[in-house]
Amino acid sequence: MADDAPADRASLSSRQLPEMTLSTASNPLTAPIPPPANLSSTQRAEYRFQVKGNVIITGGAGTLALEAARALLEHGASGLALWDLNPDQSSAAMSALHKSFPDRRIIAEAVDVRDETSIASAVASATTVLGPISTLCCFAGVVGCTPALSMAPSEWRRTHDINLTGTFICAQAVARHMVEQGTGGSIVLTASISAHHTNFPQPQAAYNSSKTALLSLCRSLAAEWARYGIRVNTLSPGYMDTVLNEGEGLERARDMWNARNPMGRMGDPWELTGPLVMLCSNAGRYVNGADIIVDGGAMVF
């Protein structure tokens, strides 16, 4: 730094650098957690994909989120909070899950991921009702097919506010809680193959851009939060058979997507849950800052 650098710049860098300093010192929050020696082979297999503690899922009334909720409960999550804009659908989802998992605590909360005040209070109520949170899965997202030449700035902003800023607000609020608890955890952001290539034939510049930014956000958070035992990863689904891919003429695009997919079809929402459970369980203990593409091979062309 130049001798004549302003004092506030010097103090800013000396305050910030230690935070990002890499450390080789042993940290119990990042240490390996191999299965205890006395487990049988079956117990070791269960241990590998065991999901511990309570889970929050945003966009919790959506198709991929509901399949994820069911999978995480099947793998041992003790409690679940479904957050969505749509309170009727998330309450219906909550009731359905209660029937299948009567021994778990499951709550539904009407929240807008763009609203940091309601997110902070939703974290507080989830921890009060469920206890410490160990997993956050961010599924809330919107898409629109608007050509860039005619897109209103309001649509661009809304897409980024929900898909990118809303995801950051939720991740930050839950990570603050995890740091306070001193327990660490796993955070999964939902990107898309649209983060890696440009959708065709649908014009989705705002959506594609918001999802690409999530890959970078994931890597940044993974770097900053590993020291607290928080792993951050993204899943990039390909074309999945959900309502997100209906309307706006998208039915006509399906034949084209399938023709360009080596497996010749869209994904079933269930097919995203294997990689998700891995990221949220002991199996994903050393996976951090990664992106997993789940698309039947669509990205190979």
Ligand SMILES: NC(=O)c1ccc[n+]([C@@H]2O[C@H](COP(=O)([O-])OP(=O)(O)OC[C@H]3O[C@@H](n4cnc5c(N)ncnc54)[C@H](O)[C@@H]3O)[C@@H](O)[C@H]2O)c1
């Ligand atoms: N379906 C696919 O093919 C596909 C592919 C790649 C990525 N994704 C991503 O997966 C995620 C889930 O997609 P899906 O197919 O299940 O769609 P979906 O429309 O069924 O689910 C999205 C959910 O997000 C909720 N939501 C929207 N805005 C919100 C807000 N401001 N606050 C809180 N909740 C809000 C909606 O109410 C809805 O329940 C999205 O982020 C999507 O971009 C989907």
Ligand SMILES: OC[C@@H](O)C(O)[C@H](O)CO
């Ligand atoms: O790229 C696949 C998705 O992210 C998405 O399903 C699609 O582009 C929405 O129309």
